Amino acid sequence: MPARFQQAKNEGDLSESAQPDVLAAFMITVTQGIAVQAKAGAKRELLEAVAEQAMACWPADPALS
Structure with a gap:
């Protein structure tokens, strides 16, 4: 699972x-x-x-802030 989160981060889906x-x-x-x-x-x-x-604790997308 950490690899998938890293991929999401690399793709800009996570902050x-x-x-x-x-x-x-x-x-x-x-x-x-x-x-x-x-x-x-x-x-x-x-x-x-x-x-x-x-889910409310999930890292927010800075583009939405």
Whole structure:
């Protein structure tokens, strides 16, 4: 996954400040955490809110700022 994020950065789809290794670890942590919470019985609405919050932390496109 870090290689794909690096490719996105190289192609300008991620900001210059994006850290591909860190983004990959972040995404793995969030998805595994959501899976654990789902197995433990968390409500779908909460899991979707967690996913939305995670995406709100995503590096912004400087062209859109």
